[in-house]
Amino acid sequence: MRFYRTLKYAGKKFSQYTIDRLLGEGRYGLCFLARSESGNKVVIKKYKTSLGQKELPNCIDEAVILSKLKDKRIPAFLGVVNEKRFYGFVLEYKNGCTVKELLFKHNYKFTRREVFHTGLQLINIIQYLHENGVVHRDIRIPNVLMYQGKVCLIDFGLARWADKTYRYDLDFSYLGDFLLYLIYSSYEKKEKNKQLPWPKKLPWYEELSLTSEQQLFLRKLLGLEFVYENINDIKTDFIRAFSISRY
């Protein structure tokens, strides 16, 4: 299917952009790498549109939010393509590999020092979003890019302005889940448990060797203890619990 889609769109020109290849797909539609007439790489996020649909896909929040945010750690909104039943947003291309690819394709193991640096950068991005009233709602390993140790957050398709429905703490739980992926990358199962035909399934707080401070921090993020009020408290506690001097 991926090959077919690449074949279907590769080389086609929409507005001033020529599609290069398929980068990924999601519920929203397809994501392509494309080039502008001046040769600059861009990403085109093509939305699913049903035939005969006159209204725009549900992407207004994404457009307005990305228009407001101006930060090198977030892809800039560069334009709209709407022609030949092709509707999409043109976004800045960010170099790098997703954390999902790093973990499961390249089997990368994050050291505790890297967990700290990566986590802190992501917390800083979330802080920037929350200061601007935005909840991302989809901070997952395929949506975090890394390039030369620098972190970028992509895919604002589910992002919303924070209100009583869309609350900041949703991002906190995703952050906790994200950090556990990083920590587990260098986790080795105990030999005794490996040998069992049905290895015992333990929760992260029983499996990982974490300090009580680290464990409490993650438990609060994941809603297993009283949750955090805001990202500033999270940043303070993260630095206290995970800073390199602790290792």
Add this chain to the structure above:
Amino acid sequence: MGSNSRSSSGNHYKRGTHGSGHYQKKGFLGNLLNIMDSRSGAGGNYNNYGNNHNQSAPMQNQPIENRNSINCGKCNSSIPAGSKFCLQCGEKVADALFCTDCGEKVPFDAKFCFKCGTKLNG
């Protein structure tokens, strides 16, 4: 069990009691769980303590977001306030407008000129 918890209204919240079986998993099941995680929801929080005391609206800088719109100068479609581009034809929206009366520069979503008080279009 899925990798998250949801309320009856389809909200999702990472409750987080998984272990290595979840965080070190890849392949079909891992992808399936990720797709499930990526569902759109109303975004409420649910945790074991039911302590959703931080449900107040933005504590920090409030966005200047509203549902007002302006009309595109090229295709006359409605552009949601704050968007850098017309979402129909892609025309770039000017960052600022000028008051038709006194010429003062005003934000594109301003309703009145800050200098002379003239009512602005939009």
